Amino acid sequence: MIATTVSDKVVPKSLDALRETLERCDREGLKVSVEGGKTLSGMGPVLPRADVSLITTSLHAILAHEYHDLTCSAQSGVRVAQLNAVLGAHGQFVPIDVPLRKKATIGGSLASGWPGPRRHMYGRARDFVIGSQVALADGTLANAGGMVVKNVSGYDMSKLYIGSFGTLAIFTQLNFKTLPLPKKRRALVAPLPEATRSRAIERIASLVVPPAAAFCVEGFGKNVDGTDDIDGRVLLYFEGTEELLERATLDTRSALGKAGVPETSIVDTGAAESLDRTIDACIVNKRGRSITYRLFGSPGAVEERAVRMRDACNRHELFTDVLFDVMNGDVFVRASERDAAHFAAKLEACHAELRELEPRCSIVAGDSAARASFEAWGAVPPAIEKMRAMKARFDPHGTLNPGRFIGGI
Amino acid sequence: MLKQRLIEALGADAVKTEAEDLAVYAFDAYSQGVVPAAVVLPANTREVAAAVKIAKDCGEPIIPRGAGTGLCGGAIPARGGVVFSFSRMNRVLEVDVRNRRARVQPGLINLDLSKHVAASGLFYAPDPSSQKVSTIGGNIGTNAGGPHCLSYGTTVNHILALEIVDENGDVTTTSLDDVGYDLTGVLVGSEGTLAIVCSAWVRLLRQPETVRVWLAAFDDINAASAAVTGIIGAGIIPTALEMLDRVMLPPIEAAFHAGYPTDAAAVLLIESAGFEDEMNLHENEIRRVMKENSATTWRAAKSQAERDALWAGRKGALGATGRLAPNYYIQDVVVPRTKLPQALQAVEDACAPQGIIAGNVFHAGDGNLHPLLLYDRGDPKQVAAVIEAGNEILKAAVDLGGTISGEHGIGYEKRDTLRRIFSTDDLATMSRVREVFDPRRNLNPEKIFPAGVGCAEVA
Numbered sequence: 001m002i003a004t005t006v007s008d009k010v011v012p013k014s015l016d017a018l019r020e021t022l023e024r025c026d027r028e029g030l031k032v033s034v035e036g037g038k039t040l041s042g043m044g045p046v047l048p049r050a051d052v053s054l055i056t057t058s059l060h061a062i063l064a065h066e067y068h069d070l071t072c073s074a075q076s077g078v079r080v081a082q083l084n085a086v087l088g089a090h091g092q093f094v095p096i097d098v099p100l101r102k103k104a105t106i107g108g109s110l111a112s113g114w115p116g117p118r119r120h121m122y123g124r125a126r127d128f129v130i131g132s133q134v135a136l137a138d139g140t141l142a143n144a145g146g147m148v149v150k151n152v153s154g155y156d157m158s159k160l161y162i163g164s165f166g167t168l169a170i171f172t173q174l175n176f177k178t179l180p181l182p183k184k185r186r187a188l189v190a191p192l193p194e195a196t197r198s199r200a201i202e203r204i205a206s207l208v209v210p211p212a213a214a215f216c217v218e219g220f221g222k223n224v225d226g227t228d229d230i231d232g233r234v235l236l237y238f239e240g241t242e243e244l245l246e247r248a249t250l251d252t253r254s255a256l257g258k259a260g261v262p263e264t265s266i267v268d269t270g271a272a273e274s275l276d277r278t279i280d281a282c283i284v285n286k287r288g289r290s291i292t293y294r295l296f297g298s299p300g301a302v303e304e305r306a307v308r309m310r311d312a313c314n315r316h317e318l319f320t321d322v323l324f325d326v327m328n329g330d331v332f333v334r335a336s337e338r339d340a341a342h343f344a345a346k347l348e349a350c351h352a353e354l355r356e357l358e359p360r361c362s363i364v365a366g367d368s369a370a371r372a373s374f375e376a377w378g379a380v381p382p383a384i385e386k387m388r389a390m391k392a393r394f395d396p397h398g399t400l401n402p403g404r405f406i407g408g409i
Numbered sequence: 410m411l412k413q414r415l416i417e418a419l420g421a422d423a424v425k426t427e428a429e430d431l432a433v434y435a436f437d438a439y440s441q442g443v444v445p446a447a448v449v450l451p452a453n454t455r456e457v458a459a460a461v462k463i464a465k466d467c468g469e470p471i472i473p474r475g476a477g478t479g480l481c482g483g484a485i486p487a488r489g490g491v492v493f494s495f496s497r498m499n500r501v502l503e504v505d506v507r508n509r510r511a512r513v514q515p516g517l518i519n520l521d522l523s524k525h526v527a528a529s530g531l532f533y534a535p536d537p538s539s540q541k542v543s544t545i546g547g548n549i550g551t552n553a554g555g556p557h558c559l560s561y562g563t564t565v566n567h568i569l570a571l572e573i574v575d576e577n578g579d580v581t582t583t584s585l586d587d588v589g590y591d592l593t594g595v596l597v598g599s600e601g602t603l604a605i606v607c608s609a610w611v612r613l614l615r616q617p618e619t620v621r622v623w624l625a626a627f628d629d630i631n632a633a634s635a636a637v638t639g640i641i642g643a644g645i646i647p648t649a650l651e652m653l654d655r656v657m658l659p660p661i662e663a664a665f666h667a668g669y670p671t672d673a674a675a676v677l678l679i680e681s682a683g684f685e686d687e688m689n690l691h692e693n694e695i696r697r698v699m700k701e702n703s704a705t706t707w708r709a710a711k712s713q714a715e716r717d718a719l720w721a722g723r724k725g726a727l728g729a730t731g732r733l734a735p736n737y738y739i740q741d742v743v744v745p746r747t748k749l750p751q752a753l754q755a756v757e758d759a760c761a762p763q764g765i766i767a768g769n770v771f772h773a774g775d776g777n778l779h780p781l782l783l784y785d786r787g788d789p790k791q792v793a794a795v796i797e798a799g800n801e802i803l804k805a806a807v808d809l810g811g812t813i814s815g816e817h818g819i820g821y822e823k824r825d826t827l828r829r830i831f832s833t834d835d836l837a838t839m840s841r842v843r844e845v846f847d848p849r850r851n852l853n854p855e856k857i858f859p860a861g862v863g864c865a866e867v868a
Binding site: 066067068069070071091113115123124126127136140141142143144146147148149150151152153154155156157159160162163164168179180181205208209240241243244247296297298299300329360362377378380381382383384386387389390393394405406407409 | 505507508510551552554558562563565566575581582583584585586587588589590591592593594595597598599603618638641642644645646684686687690743744745746747772775776777810811812813814815816817818819823827830831832834835836837838839841842844845846857
């Protein structure tokens with residue numbers, strides 16, 4: 001027995017087992033649902049058909065940490081937090097800012113292409129991938145890149161697989177370049193009512209020492225703060241030397257003060273956890289009675305987009321929790337109701353209005369029943385035909401996560 | 410037929426077909442290809458699309474070309490065809506200061522973009538040594554790097570969206586903000602084999618508050634390599650960390666008066682940029698590492714003029730080789746940083762037995778070596794020796810766990826070498842992407858892929 005099979009779940013213990021499973025499924029016309037930590041399974045549509053769930057979590061070896069070279073390599077089932085714990089022992093990390101990072105696998109995180117809040121400073125997680133190995137639909141293993149920090153040898157195939165939701169290939173191994181850990185972290189938290197928010201955002205955007213991450217939050221009380229506080233607030237997260245953080249604190253307090261924010265609290269112990277909770281909140285689901293939309297865009301108009309989406313939900317008498325990324329422009333709006341029946345009754349019209357306002361907003365969290373009713377990814381991008389052709393070329397039998405991604409890919 | 414149709418679509422002043430004009434476009438900074446049938450200079454995306462359709466109808470290969478500064482034959486017409494030159498599509502179309510991005514045309518010269526946005530406190534980070542002449546489109550094609558990509562990343566990290574024309578002449582766009590496959594990430598570095606870039610949204614960065622540049626000299630090149638490892642090991646990633654060796658220091662100093670010591674075995678040029686509050690910490694740490702590794706000289710540039718002089722020497726290094734030999738052949742390989750001493754020894758071992766002098770000026774912080782093999786093109790024996798030594802260097806880099814190109818690309822020169830780092834399955838997988846974009850292999854043919862890697866191996 002090479003793989004552990006429970007019902008239709010296959011948890012390969014080895015690369016060979018994974019390859020053999022794929023080869024068999026592809027040959028026999030079985031549809032494969034690919035799973036890592038299942039943390040982002042609320043993104044996109046419900047798979048129309050899956051005969052086999054292939055779970056990568058048993059491929060969990062950290063293969064190398066060449067800390068003098070600032071590189072590492074790990075199998076795709078390694079958890080994000082686990083990888084960073086190992087790197088942290090040598091004062092390094094990889095900025096993979098995904099929700100539920102203790103559970104999320106690196107393969108799943110990269111396959112989802114989740115763009116984290118620190119990307120304006122460090123770059124996207126994709127920018128840290130220096131090499132990869134994937135299993136193609138027929139079980140063939142293919143390598144890309146290598147273990148050096150600079151490499152322009154042929155197409156950067158890793159980029160193609162990152163964010164492809166496992167519809168082209170399955171990550172089996174990822175190589176990263178790493179960064180030195182920041183000396184210190186600090187979160188600054190302040191109440192931020194809507195009336196003063198625009199001014200505050202402008203001040204934050206022009207801070208000389210920019211925060212590594214900055215969120216405006218409405219609602220999400222228990223998720224972000226562990227309290228019932230649902231008033232607007234801002235969370236700024238800084239990384240750097242002690243001296244730099246002291247300067248950033250002074251500058252930020254002054255800037256927010258001028259914007260009409262009288263008081264800013266400092267969180268040193270637990271600053272990173274504050275950031276984690278905020279990222280986690282992006283996908284927190286109220287079972288059967290909530291759905292969360294994400295919309296990308298430029299930071300310059302982020303508040304405007306967030307308010308527009310929130311107000312649309314409110315017009316349909318749905319509760320909203322709103323979270324937006326001041327530095328990158330991402331908006332998350334969770335629409336919910338007190339019970340599932342009322343939620344279901346209101347959602348369809350709300351969804352239609354949101355899509356009219358923001359055709360490219362996509363669903364990132366919500367129960368299967370809610371997601372199954374709608375086209376989850378939003379408007380298809382201009383290059384969708386190239387993407388369809390890519391899917392056909394890489395997975396001609398439609399074996400890998402068929403229908404999982406945008407445009408029914 | 411081809412000439413007439415191109416002139417009808419683009420106008421006579423945008424089409425070159427005279428032999429003396431075409432001859433120039435058979436070359437790039439690496440080598441000579443086949444004289445093309447025509448050169449077009451489109452003024453906009455519509456004209457690019459029209460010319461692509463005409464070339465396709467006439468069965469002519471299409472070769473996109475930036476400034477022709479590429480060092481691996483990526484812009485030479487390997488089978489003739491129509492060369493697309495973007496010298497008339499060289500403008501900054503839009504600057505969005507609030508969101509720190511700009512939309513530019515492919516023919517824009519790299520350095521001109523930073524100059525254009527400097528007054529807004531912004532800059533474009535990728536800075537290949539050719540940045541005074543090389544274009545953004547060419548940089549996208551090769552995923553160009555440069556000294557400062559050590560901390561800022563290569564071109565792919567700075568491209569947000571692309572407008573492209575495909576081999577059918579159809580126009581489409583790709584964006585990192587689109588949900589869907591990251592076609593932008595694959596197009597960057599594809600050396601014009603997938604599509605022609607007609608405009609790009611690029612990321613701009615804030616100019617750093619403080620920039621410091623230091624020079625350290627060593628009596629032993631291995632000590633300099635150890636110092637590189639020491640800096641990275643201390644948890645500091647400078648914005649640039651460059652090495653110049655004893656062969657290159659005298660001609661560079663003679664040419665540029667950069668202030669380099671001419672009697673050192675190696676010099677490290679180190680730049681750190683960021684906030685004043687962090688720079689003192691960086692300086693102290695770096696100085697400690699230099700001392701531990703027996704640096705004989707440690708000097709901080711005290712003014713902008715001094716910083717500029719130190720960089721002028723580094724960026725002009727290739728030109729200075731003219732003082733040593735009539736010709737040079739530059740290799741581009743990457744090894745893990747800790748393998749620098751072995752890699753430098755391998756360069757010496759490859760060149761010395763052949764009687765070739767090799768100089769080294771390279772991105773030490775990235776492990777990206779650029780051995781300069783000095784020779785006389787008029788001597789066939791030297792040419793053969795240089796080719797053999799270049800191959801030895803490639804082999805050594807791969808054996809040390811490295812790769813065959815860090816920033817110059819594969820182009821025509823290294824396409825058969827790709828098999829040294831990728832299996833047939835790896836290459837066939839790459840080839841699937843080509844099949845999607847350019848099934849007839851008409852876009853910049855005979856680049857990147859080794860001969861024989863095609864759809865037959867994919868099927």
